[in-house]
Amino acid sequence: MIDIKQFSALQKKSKNSFANQRQLMKKVMAGQTVLCPACQQPLRLQTPEQGTENSGIRCKKGCTDIQLDFV
Numbered sequence: 001m002i003d004i005k006q007f008s009a010l011q012k013k014s015k016n017s018f019a020n021q022r023q024l025m026k027k028v029m030a031g032q033t034v035l036c037p038a039c040q041q042p043l044r045l046q047t048p049e050q051g052t053e054n055s056g057i058r059c060k061k062g063c064t065d066i067q068l069d070f071v
């Protein structure tokens, strides 16, 4: 049996983190300094022009790795 309460809590959680990622993306793309929530290193926007295969927002250690779709 599925625990409905648990399920909706899970859904809520993933929605929140998606909203957080979008907010974070906006800030980084606007040139603001945003620190990785895990390691407190500044997040950097990487684009294919910089020689990386995928666009994304990453920290030095890689605990934050948000893929972006520019195309």
Ligand SMILES: [Zn+2]
Pocket (backbone or CB within 6 Å): 036, 037, 038, 039, 040, 041, 059, 060, 061, 062, 063, 064
């Ligand atoms: Zn990190």
